[in-house]
Amino acid sequence: MRPDLFEAPDYYHLDDLLSEEHKLVRDAARQWVKRDVSPIIEAYAQKAEFPKQILGGLAEIGAFGPYIPEAYGGAGLDQISYGLIMQEIERGDSGVRSTASVQSSLVMYPIYTYGTEEQRKKYLPKLASGEMMGCFGLTEPNHGSNPSGMETKFKDMGDHYLLNGAKLWISNSPFADIAVVWAKNEEGRIHGLIVERGMEGFSTPETHNKWSLRASATGELIFDNVKVPKANLLPNKSGLGAPLGCLDSARYGISWGAIGAAMDCYDTALRYAKERIQFGKPIAATQLQQKKLAEMITEITKAQLLAFRLGQLKNEGKATSAQISMAKRNNVEMAITIAREARQVLGGMGITGEYSIMRHMMNLESVITYEGTHDIHLLITGADITGFPAFQ
Amino acid sequence: MKILVCISNVPDTTSKINFTEGDTKFDTNGVQFVINPNDEFGLTRAMWFKEKQGATVHIATVGEASVEPTMRKALAIGADEAIRVNALPTDGFFVAEQLAHIIKDGAYDLVIAGRESIDYNGGMVPGILATLLGMNFVNSCINLEVDGNTATAVREIDGGKETLQTTLPLIIGGQKGLVEESDLKIPNMRGIMMARKKTLTVVEPIEAVKATKDTKFDKPAAKGAVKLVDSVDELVNLLHNEAKVI
Ligand SMILES: Cc1cc2nc3c(=O)[nH]c(=O)nc-3n(C[C@H](O)[C@H](O)[C@H](O)COP(=O)(O)OP(=O)(O)OC[C@H]3O[C@@H](n4cnc5c(N)ncnc54)[C@H](O)[C@@H]3O)c2cc1C
Numbered sequence: 210m211r212p213d214l215f216e217a218p219d220y221y222h223l224d225d226l227l228s229e230e231h232k233l234v235r236d237a238a239r240q241w242v243k244r245d246v247s248p249i250i251e252a253y254a255q256k257a258e259f260p261k262q263i264l265g266g267l268a269e270i271g272a273f274g275p276y277i278p279e280a281y282g283g284a285g286l287d288q289i290s291y292g293l294i295m296q297e298i299e300r301g302d303s304g305v306r307s308t309a310s311v312q313s314s315l316v317m318y319p320i321y322t323y324g325t326e327e328q329r330k331k332y333l334p335k336l337a338s339g340e341m342m343g344c345f346g347l348t349e350p351n352h353g354s355n356p357s358g359m360e361t362k363f364k365d366m367g368d369h370y371l372l373n374g375a376k377l378w379i380s381n382s383p384f385a386d387i388a389v390v391w392a393k394n395e396e397g398r399i400h401g402l403i404v405e406r407g408m409e410g411f412s413t414p415e416t417h418n419k420w421s422l423r424a425s426a427t428g429e430l431i432f433d434n435v436k437v438p439k440a441n442l443l444p445n446k447s448g449l450g451a452p453l454g455c456l457d458s459a460r461y462g463i464s465w466g467a468i469g470a471a472m473d474c475y476d477t478a479l480r481y482a483k484e485r486i487q488f489g490k491p492i493a494a495t496q497l498q499q500k501k502l503a504e505m506i507t508e509i510t511k512a513q514l515l516a517f518r519l520g521q522l523k524n525e526g527k528a529t530s531a532q533i534s535m536a537k538r539n540n541v542e543m544a545i546t547i548a549r550e551a552r553q554v555l556g557g558m559g560i561t562g563e564y565s566i567m568r569h570m571m572n573l574e575s576v577i578t579y580e581g582t583h584d585i586h587l588l589i590t591g592a593d594i595t596g597f598p599a600f601q
Numbered sequence: 602m603k604i605l606v607c608i609s610n611v612p613d614t615t616s617k618i619n620f621t622e623g624d625t626k627f628d629t630n631g632v633q634f635v636i637n638p639n640d641e642f643g644l645t646r647a648m649w650f651k652e653k654q655g656a657t658v659h660i661a662t663v664g665e666a667s668v669e670p671t672m673r674k675a676l677a678i679g680a681d682e683a684i685r686v687n688a689l690p691t692d693g694f695f696v697a698e699q700l701a702h703i704i705k706d707g708a709y710d711l712v713i714a715g716r717e718s719i720d721y722n723g724g725m726v727p728g729i730l731a732t733l734l735g736m737n738f739v740n741s742c743i744n745l746e747v748d749g750n751t752a753t754a755v756r757e758i759d760g761g762k763e764t765l766q767t768t769l770p771l772i773i774g775g776q777k778g779l780v781e782e783s784d785l786k787i788p789n790m791r792g793i794m795m796a797r798k799k800t801l802t803v804v805e806p807i808e809a810v811k812a813t814k815d816t817k818f819d820k821p822a823a824k825g826a827v828k829l830v831d832s833v834d835e836l837v838n839l840l841h842n843e844a845k846v847i
Contacts, residue, residue: 216615229670233677233793240787271790284790 211563213247215239215300215476220510226517227289234290238270238297246301251562254302254424257417259384263305268339272298272309274317281321281329282337288523292465292516299466300473302565303572304425306466307579311380312336314459316343319389319401323443323451328403332387344385346376346430347452353378354585355600357449361392361432363402370442372402372435378579382428383415389443390430391452401443401451410435421575423568457533460580461523464536465516467544467576468509470569474544474551475505477564481555492554501550508547512540531593538586545573602656602747602769605709606644607700607726608675609637609690609718610668620818627720627818636671639715643775645784646745647713648679654747657681659707663690663699669801676796677788683799688806691815693725698809700726701733709770711752716741716774727774737767743778 217239224232245266253260267273275291277283284290291313299306317336320328335341352358361374372392382388388404388411404411410433415426446454479502482493492498519536522528548570552559560567577583585600592598612618612632619628636644650656660675662668663686672683684707686699704712717724731738737752739745743762744755752771756763757778788796830836840847 229673230793230797232670233674233788233796234790236674237677237788237790237793244787269789269791270787271793275790279794284794286790 210248210251210565213243214480215243215247215473217300217472218475218506218509219513220506221514223513223517227293230286231290231293234271234275234286235293235297238272238294239300241266241270242297242301246298246305247565250302250305250424251565251568254304254568255562257419257423259304259308259424259426261384264339264342267298267305267309268337270294273312273339274321274333274337275313277313277317277321277333277337282334283317287520288461289517289520291462292520295462295466296469296472296516298469300469302424303466303470303569303576304422306462306469307380307422307425307575308342310459310462310466311345312339312343314462315345315455316387316389318458319345319443319451319455320403322454323401323446325440325444327440328443332403341386342381342384343387343389344379344381344430345455346379346382346388346390347456348376348378350375350377354582356391356452357399359391359393359399361390362394363392363400363437364395366436369439370402370437372404372432372437374432376430378416378427379413379430380422380425380427380579382413382430383426385413388413388430389455390432392432398447399449399451400447402437403441403443404430404432404435404437405441408435408437419575421571421573423571453530456580457528457530460533460537461519461528463576463580464512464519464533464540467537467540467573468512468516470573470576471505471509471512471540471544471547474548474566474569475502475509477566478502478505478551478554481558481564485556498554501554505547505550508543512543515539529593531589534581534586534589537580538583538590541573541577542583545570545577548573602650602654602710603708604647604650604656604658604711604713605704605707606640606647606658606660606675606680607712607714607730608640608644608660608662608672609715609720610634610662610664610671611637611718611720614638614719618820620820624818625815634668634671636675637715637718637720639717639719639774639776640713641785642777642779643713643715643773644675644678644680645786646775646779648786649780650711650747651679651681656711659684659709661686661700661703663688663696663806665689672801673796674788676799676801677792678786679792681799683801685801685803686806687803692811692813693723694729694812695806695809697726697729697733699806701730702807703804704730704734711747711769712736712772713775714772716776724774727772731772734770734772737769737771738773739765739767739771740774742773742775745773745775745779 271284274283275286279285363370363372412431415428485492552566613635616632621628647658658680659682660680661684690696714727739754741757746753
């Protein structure tokens, strides 16, 4: 792959709205991605392997639980810092960002928010340092967009719970040390349980042959009469709202992450268009390529402002799930459209691993589907503004 | 050992350089500022002395409030304290006078400055500092070891290296080689969190003359158009007959 020459676009001087600390956090993540992710990521995506050697670096730049309080090993940063870290990581690769999102929002967040003090102390510091990795099991073979229909269930056996069922499409599952699993009790109420690798009857087969998020490991979680200690139930919230609360946090991070992928595609296409000569002049001097590039920077700028404002609302504790859905939906579609256009700007070169664009484009096919599909987020906005849920 | 690293705040090397006010002033609009690379090599070496030999590391910058992000980054990388002299660093002599005052007050054993800053390339500050303070001085330093009161410094000289022995207190003008690019540190989250609580003292400048004043900047002539040729013969032909250089 070519050297990473990335220069971040900031057309509306968004930097002026950021604090010095935001910029320090963002620039550290940016520098780290350039040094440790860009040079290796293409090779790992090609061979469909997660680059485990970067886990320590991810922890160092604060990608694991940036907004978890310092007392539990987090960095105690605000939501805008969290978003900026996700943006920079996804500028490198959506798969690496997925690993960070899962660890922070889907594993550390529920343990911090719904867990006991013992659970927080036992797991959070190790998750923050990357010594322990987690995954999040909600989706099942028969229940994707409609998780409330889940079949995974657990039974109270007096001194422990007995867990049965299966989860599919689980990021990080093949190497995770723990899984936050959502399952129904005998009354049909959804609860979160922490399942640890090594528990009898628990296995995590890997899902192979993906064309997307190839540098991220995806797999199943299979529970065959797994005995889960009672101390591993997350007691402080139950019902579908509990996993959805985690998703709010992850989706928010994705709305920033997608901007990173889009910036990388735009920056690559802009540089290429200025250098590539056809018919005696740079292709950037043609109206058709300018239309593509001008629309890209316009959409990126809009997405940045959307994410920034959402970050302010999140910092104030005022962001609604529906507002988060809007940003996730808009920004991921923005990114995937830019990736497709940018790929064309590069002509044949655009399909090779010499450039990051096609990898981003394929990655974003997962991003537009997971954490609520593009359609489902539209239905969430629709239900929010009309008062008529149209899911069924 | 008490170390002071003098840090200059300079435009990132990828910045587009422009001037305003009739080409007498650098246009900072849209420019990203970073730790001067020569100073960053020095800071990283200072971190090595901190880790291996328990040194205390302070940093000092002459600059207005806008330089504080660069200083905060140095604190996040691991410096213990920062001092900012609140003045525009427009003249090397003036800057050295300010830093000399800080160094006298702080009783530093080792002062690490950059050989030159990559913006104005004055290259005067460490030399003037050594003169003002009567301290030992090694310029263009590419390696430094300290054992008790003795310092062993390696200098780059034309086509080779020179190893010198001297005693503290010492000033060096550092550059790449003190550490390598791959040793440079990206601030980690713990460092950024700790930097929040570290002291950044702002002091007003002392009276000092500004011995020089910028009257005009000229950018290098724009690069001419590039002509791509397909063969060596054609290249030789063009160099001979068109450019008339061979
Ligand atoms: C790479 C990858 C990683 C993932 N990681 C995780 C993870 O870590 N943890 C986890 O729990 N899950 C994970 N997922 C699962 C992901 O969240 C689901 O794939 C997603 O929720 C969609 O579910 P589904 O695939 O079953 O599609 P379905 O729900 O079957 O949807 C199929 C299509 O039907 C549409 N549709 C569904 N319902 C409606 C409706 N009411 N009206 C109109 N259209 C509708 C959808 O929009 C979609 O286009 C991951 C998925 C991928 C691809």
